[in-house]
Amino acid sequence: MTVTFPQKGLPWLLLLPQLLVTAIFFLWPAEQALEQAFYQEDAFGLSREFIGLENFAALFTDPLYYQSMLTTLVFSFSVAIVGMSLALLLAVMADRVIRGKLAYQTLLIWPYAVAPALAGVLWWILFDPSMGPIALWLKSAGVDWNHYLNGNQAMILVVIASTWKQISYNFLFFLAGLQAVPRSLIEAAAIDGASPFKRFWTIVFPLLSPTTFFLLVVNLVYAFFETFGVIDATTKGGPGQSTTTLVYKVFNDGFVGLDLGGSAAQSVVLMAIVGLMTVIQFRFIERKVQYS
Amino acid sequence: MHNLKLASVVVGLSIASSGFAATEIEWWHAMGGANGEKVNEIAKAFNDSQDAYEVKPVYKGNYTETMTSAIAAFRAKQQPAIVQVFEVGTASMMAAKGAIYPVYKLMKDSGQAFDESAYLSAVTGYYSNSDGQMLSMPFNSSTPVLYYNKDLFKKAGISQAPKTWQDVESVSNKLLASGVTCGFTTAWQSWIQLENLSARHNVPFASLDNGFGGLKTELKFNGPLQVAHVQKMGEWQKSGIFSYSGRTNDGAAKFYSQECAMFTESSAGYAGIKRNAKFDFGVAELPYWEGKVKQPSNTIIGGASLWVLQGHSKEEYKGVASFLSYLSKASVQADWHQFSGYLPITKAAYDLTKEQGFYKANPGTETGVIQMTTGTPTANTKGLRLGNFVQIRGVIDEALESVWSGDVDAQTALNTAVERGNAQLRKFEKAND
Numbered sequence: 250m251t252v253t254f255p256q257k258g259l260p261w262l263l264l265l266p267q268l269l270v271t272a273i274f275f276l277w278p279a280e281q282a283l284e285q286a287f288y289q290e291d292a293f294g295l296s297r298e299f300i301g302l303e304n305f306a307a308l309f310t311d312p313l314y315y316q317s318m319l320t321t322l323v324f325s326f327s328v329a330i331v332g333m334s335l336a337l338l339l340a341v342m343a344d345r346v347i348r349g350k351l352a353y354q355t356l357l358i359w360p361y362a363v364a365p366a367l368a369g370v371l372w373w374i375l376f377d378p379s380m381g382p383i384a385l386w387l388k389s390a391g392v393d394w395n396h397y398l399n400g401n402q403a404m405i406l407v408v409i410a411s412t413w414k415q416i417s418y419n420f421l422f423f424l425a426g427l428q429a430v431p432r433s434l435i436e437a438a439a440i441d442g443a444s445p446f447k448r449f450w451t452i453v454f455p456l457l458s459p460t461t462f463f464l465l466v467v468n469l470v471y472a473f474f475e476t477f478g479v480i481d482a483t484t485k486g487g488p489g490q491s492t493t494t495l496v497y498k499v500f501n502d503g504f505v506g507l508d509l510g511g512s513a514a515q516s517v518v519l520m521a522i523v524g525l526m527t528v529i530q531f532r533f534i535e536r537k538v539q540y541s
Numbered sequence: 542m543h544n545l546k547l548a549s550v551v552v553g554l555s556i557a558s559s560g561f562a563a564t565e566i567e568w569w570h571a572m573g574g575a576n577g578e579k580v581n582e583i584a585k586a587f588n589d590s591q592d593a594y595e596v597k598p599v600y601k602g603n604y605t606e607t608m609t610s611a612i613a614a615f616r617a618k619q620q621p622a623i624v625q626v627f628e629v630g631t632a633s634m635m636a637a638k639g640a641i642y643p644v645y646k647l648m649k650d651s652g653q654a655f656d657e658s659a660y661l662s663a664v665t666g667y668y669s670n671s672d673g674q675m676l677s678m679p680f681n682s683s684t685p686v687l688y689y690n691k692d693l694f695k696k697a698g699i700s701q702a703p704k705t706w707q708d709v710e711s712v713s714n715k716l717l718a719s720g721v722t723c724g725f726t727t728a729w730q731s732w733i734q735l736e737n738l739s740a741r742h743n744v745p746f747a748s749l750d751n752g753f754g755g756l757k758t759e760l761k762f763n764g765p766l767q768v769a770h771v772q773k774m775g776e777w778q779k780s781g782i783f784s785y786s787g788r789t790n791d792g793a794a795k796f797y798s799q800e801c802a803m804f805t806e807s808s809a810g811y812a813g814i815k816r817n818a819k820f821d822f823g824v825a826e827l828p829y830w831e832g833k834v835k836q837p838s839n840t841i842i843g844g845a846s847l848w849v850l851q852g853h854s855k856e857e858y859k860g861v862a863s864f865l866s867y868l869s870k871a872s873v874q875a876d877w878h879q880f881s882g883y884l885p886i887t888k889a890a891y892d893l894t895k896e897q898g899f900y901k902a903n904p905g906t907e908t909g910v911i912q913m914t915t916g917t918p919t920a921n922t923k924g925l926r927l928g929n930f931v932q933i934r935g936v937i938d939e940a941l942e943s944v945w946s947g948d949v950d951a952q953t954a955l956n957t958a959v960e961r962g963n964a965q966l967r968k969f970e971k972a973n974d
Contacts, residue, residue: 291972293637294616298972307968379786379795397787398946485788486935488942505605506932507612507633508968 279520285513292507304514313490314498318522321494324408325472332412333464336419337457341449343420344427354424361417365475369482372410396484400491403484407492410483411476419464426460427453458538466530473523477501495519563588563595566860567621570598571607571845572681575812576881583877587867594860596623604630604845605931611850615640620850622861625680627845628667629930632752634848635676636928636973642849642858644865645674651862659869663839663913664886667924668846671753677846678865681883683809684840684909685733687828691821693721693802702825706770709803709828713782716802724782725803728790731937732843733805733827734774735762740841740922741827742766742834752926756970760933760962763955766833772951775944785945788938793817807843808909811882824905826912838922839913844883875899884910928969933962 254260286304290297308314339357346353360368375383378395387394396403430453438448477500480486486493486501493501496519503512572580577600584596601607604627611624626634634641648655657665657675668677689702694712697719703709713724727733739746745761752758777783784801786792796804797817805827806814814822829837847868849861867873874890877883879899885891891910894900900907927933940958943949949957 289972291637292612292633293640295637295639296972377791377794379798379800397785398942400946487788487938488946489939489948501935502932504609506929506935507609508929508932510972511968 282513282516282520285509286517287510289510292509300510304510305518307511308514308518316490317493317495317498320404320490320492321473321496324404324411324476324492324494325469327404327408328411328415328472328476329465329468331408332415332468333419333461335412336416336464337423337461339416340420340423340427341453343424357420358417360414361421363414365411365414365478366482368414369410369479372406372413373483376406396488398488400488403488403492407476407480407483410479411472415468415471419468422460422464423457426457430456462530462535462538465534466527469526469530470523473519495522563592564854564856564860566594566596566623566857566864568596568598568623568625568847568864569601569607569611569621570625571601571604571627572625573600573603576681579877579880583868583873586873587864590867591863594863596860596864608633615850615852618852620852622853622857623847623849623864625845626677626848628843628924629927629934631668631677631846631924632926632928632930632969635670635926636756636969640851641676642851643670643674643676644678644847644849645676647849647858647862648865651859653862653866655866659887659889661884661886661888661891661914663918663922664842664884666918667842677848678868679842679846679886680844680868681809681877681881682842682844682846682886683807683883684842684913685729685737685805685827686808686908686912687725687825688796688804688806688810688814689823689825690796690799690802690818691823693719693799693820697721697802702823703803703828704825705831706773706828707831710773710777710782713777713803717781721799721802722781723784723795723801724777725805726784726786726792726795726801728786728792728804728806728810729843730785730788730941731934734770734941735767735937736925737827737840738767738770740839741829741837743838743919743921745921746925747927750920751924752928753920753923756928756966756973758927758966760927760959760966762937763952763959766830768951768955770830771941771944771955775947775951778945779947785942808884809844809882811906822905824908826908836916839915839918841922841924842884842913879906882906884913927966928973929965932965936961936965 287299287301288297289300289303343350343354343357363371373381375381376394376396378384378397384394394402396406434452434456435448438452443451473494474496476494477497480492480494480497481500484492486497495515499512499515499519502508502515506512568584570577570580580598580600584598588595599621601610604625607624608626608630611620611626614620620640645655645657657673660675660679664679664682665675667682668679669675687703693716694700694702697712697715699712699715703712709725716724736746739762744764744766745751747758747760747762749755749758774783778785784792784795786795786801790806790810792801792804793806793810793813795801796806796814797819799820804814808824811824826837827840847865849858853861869887871887871889871893874885874887875893875897878885878890878894879897885894891914895907936958940954944951944954
């Protein structure tokens with residue numbers, strides 16, 4: 250069904266608010282960051298010097314920057330995969346609940362309303378090596394939990410803290426996706442004697458693939474861009490550089506360290522990486538997606 | 542008709558109020574909680590004491606947020622007259638010559654009586670230029686001290702607080718033998734275990750008088766003293782004498798829970814410790830290495846100072862100057878010092894606090910002041926003036942963590958940190974030259 254407008258002006262007028270928001274809050278800052286990346290400037294903006302590609306050169310000659318890229322990849326894929334699998338599991342179970350459905354679903358959606366920094370603090374308290382309940386329990390189970398010193402444990406902590414919030418979001422979409430799966434298909438398969446497991450893998454999961462693909466893109470973008478609050482509240486990028494992701498570095502160098510040029514160059518690189526990743530996803534993974 | 546009446550009343554009111562309106566002075570600060578309420582109280586007392594000016598304190602979040610928002614405001618020409626900036630931001634503020642109004646100059650221009658010798662030089666030195674002129678007004682300064690658990694000491698049969706790091710080692714061994722899980726932990730590792738370690742032993746942290754001599758300064762904290770100390774702490778981390786507890790002051794939890802018997806932390810942490818410690822505790826001076834220095838030097842300060850920003854009217858600056866004079870009054874200072882645990886900034890405030898018997902009633906609160914004021918500050922103990930210091934501290938945190946976890950030895954870690962830190966200094970030099 251196509252809607253046609255009598256004159257050309259009206260659709261543009263209706264689009265205008267959204268276009269304005271995009272231009273003011275996305276395109277303009279992006280352009281500013283791109284420009285800033287070629288300058289060296291003191292914090293107060295009293296002097297500004299064009300330095301060409303020097304900010305980028307400094308980044309790409311720093312071995313720690315590559316390490317941070319690797320950290321980011323490990324972090325982002327862990328967040329996306331863990332978050333999506335848990336959410337799918339919960340959604341499948343919630344889909345079967347008949348009594349108290351609303352309460353159950355509401356409880357699962359709640360964490361999404363918690364601010365990232367707050368979520369960080371929450372997990373930080375639970376895992377505090379000397380007083381956190383989870384850390385103490387781990388210790389009694391024989392795991393020496395100390396994320397202040399152990400880089401892998403610190404990574405696990407930030408992945409948990411970042412994933413927890415995202416599960417709610419993923420859950421909502423998976424649940425909606427599940428409810429859109431025609432009952433008749435499942436019933437037919439059941440009559441043919443397919444086990445619940447087989448029904449899920451051969452019918453439901455493929456039909457969920459548009460949702461799964463959408464969530465993969467959204468989750469990766471979330472992990473790449475929106476997790477600095479959680480990292481700042483839990484590990485501050487440490488120990489060493491083991492949880493310093495690219496976006497945390499942008500935040501830390503720019504807003505804490507006030508190195509605007511260097512930070513802008515990093516965000517341009519980050520934009521390029523995410524752009525590239527999205528193109529790859531749409532070109533190669535989307536082909537496997539069955540839209541209907 | 543009705544609207545017209547209302548409008549005329551409003552206009553009338555606004556004319557009337559502007560007739561009496563005091564000049565408003567905005568003061569952005571980073572003091573949350575009880576200290577934030579105290580800041581409001583101080584401003585109110587000043588406002589009530591005269592009617593020409595009205596100081597409006599605005600809480601802007603933590604130190605970094607306050608500084609970043611003041612800078613953003615400056616770029617948008619909306620800056621406050623006064624902003625509180627933490628000590629690591631000092632070099633950035635100083636280098637921004639077009640943005641700041643040096644306090645000594647402000648006082649002179651507005652005709653306020655201003656005697657720089659009335660201030661404690663160990664405090665003001667951090668914020669003065671090479672001619673000894675004060676660029677900003679110290680507000681909340683603190684210095685690291687050693688807190689120790691008297692109950693655990695007694696149980697282990699120790700009667701005296703450790704004076705030297707050698708003592709810390711032997712005392713810790715006794716504590717461990719008595720069943721305590723950890724000897725000591727530290728807050729703010731770069732500030733206490735490297736910056737103040739260097740000052741305490743009168744050893745440079747950076748060249749050109751710790752950066753006071755200019756932007757060409759280079760880091761020097763990979764010398765034998767610092768390497769030996771960090772190496773030792775790495776060993777202590779393994780043996781349980783030391784337990785690392787993060788980059789900020791989260792280690793307090795280990796001290797409160799009696800997991801660690803000692804805690805090196807800011808003197809301003811006193812109030813928090815007093816509130817949370819369910820045991821008898823004592824305050825001792827920051828330890829030093831016996832044999833590495835004859836008489837330990839004064840430690841350096843942390844905390845924040847008040848900077849005056851350019852771009853306001855002469856009238857406002859007059860108000861700022863009179864407010865800064867008010868802040869320096871012995872009674873105001875002594876009250877702030879006793880309430881918050883920050884150091885007094887003038888000798889008069891220190892004497893007044895002594896007279897009032899505060900130190901006798903609150904044993905341990907004087908330790909930091911005594912430690913700060915022993916001897917005359919040298920080029921190595923006046924403070925640090927390093928550009929991009931926030932990033933440099935990050936680099937140091939990473940290096941120390943790699944030693945605590947046993948990944949690298951102290952010499953390698955500190956060499957890398959110096960090299961990476963110097964790159965930050967060169968970057969700052971280039972941007973501000």
